[in-house]
Amino acid sequence: MSTIVPPEPTTIAQAVPLSGLNQLLDLTRNRSPDDQRRLLLGVAGLYESARAHGGAPDALADIFIALTRSAEREIRQALAQRLAKVEWAPAALVRMLAADEIEIARPVIAASPLLLDDDLLQVLADCSIEHQIQVALRPNIGAAVARSIIAGADPAVMTALATNRSAHMDAATFSSLVDHSRQLAALRAPLTRHPSLDEDLALRLYQWVGEALRQAISDRFTLDPARLAEAVQTAAQAGAGRAAAVEWGTASSAPPAEDHDARLVAKLHAAGQLRPAYLIRALREEKLSVFAHGLATLGRFEVAQVHRALAGDTARPLFLACTAVGLDRAAFPAILAEIRKLNKGFPRDPDASAWRLAERSADQAAYEFRLLMADADGASV
Known part of the structure; x- marks a missing residue:
């Protein structure tokens, strides 16, 4: 040739x-x-x-x-x-x-x-x-x-x-980004260092970040102690309300029943018998803890992340986690209904459609889930 x-x-x-x-x-x-x-x-x-x-x-x-x-x-x-x-x-x-x-x-x-x-x-x-x-x-x-x-x-x-x-952002756009950080923990750390952050927005951000980022905000701005105290009180009240909504969400030491569920899921996974369909079966059998451990295992998530998703003010993270493990998005409304029956109405979804996201690959859904469920100090995912 x-x-x-x-x-x-x-x-x-x-x-x-x-x-x-x-x-x-x-x-x-x-x-x-x-x-x-x-x-x-x-x-x-x-x-x-x-x-x-x-x-x-x-x-x-x-x-x-x-x-x-x-x-x-x-x-x-x-x-x-x-x-x-x-x-x-x-x-x-x-x-x-x-x-x-x-x-x-x-x-x-x-x-x-x-x-x-x-x-x-x-x-x-x-x-x-x-x-x-x-x-x-x-x-x-x-x-x-x-x-x-x-x-x-x-x-x-x-x-x-x-x-x-x-990036060029007007004041309203940056303020909206700060507001989104209430639900999206991954935004918090970069926002505390962002040049557009001013004192008023820093005080707003202060309400829902962890201690390390609160210290970073305090080091960057000379904040009025009275306004700081008010922000802390507002955050404490909001946190108490969320904590009262669910009894088992992110406890550091699992109760005996949850230990049993974790062992059951580990055994099924080791035997190659843990499948997405099993998660639906667990919900039908009213075994929410088994569902949580199974979802965490299949998605390679932390169980605490799944618990926070189950206790959330939006069903979006739970939808992403289910997508990441291969559950059919068409089945999610039924899955969500079953979970809410077992979990005192959580996760909530005030506008009834926050979880309705465009098509995602499993890898992309898993990445976004970890972003949403990152710890309060914005640890990397």
């Missing part, structure tokens, strides 16, 4: 007339990946050279995009790495790469100067959670992008935004 050798970028414009560039698409068919890669990078060199000498024709941009679309995954990934920080590439090509699978899209989303806020908003609307996380991490994203992330209310994406200190 002959090898395609692309002409030098400085001479290819004369060697291949634009009227014949469409033939390049035919040349890629039945060629080895190495040939395809060399041809595509040759066209990239041509496009860069043309832009440097007065501008590239639209037809050349169309060929560049068409060749990229038909290229294999590894070739698209190499091209994305090359184009991640350049200003000469076709903007439509960069947008296409940003919507490709995440390993290809990541370097482009992270750094391309050709992606504008409108493009990033389109990625947030159309692409996967992994793409959205990368948008949230992108340096200097605009206020409209940050607002869209908060409106989406995805735990993992909001956590990424909280760690992005260069």
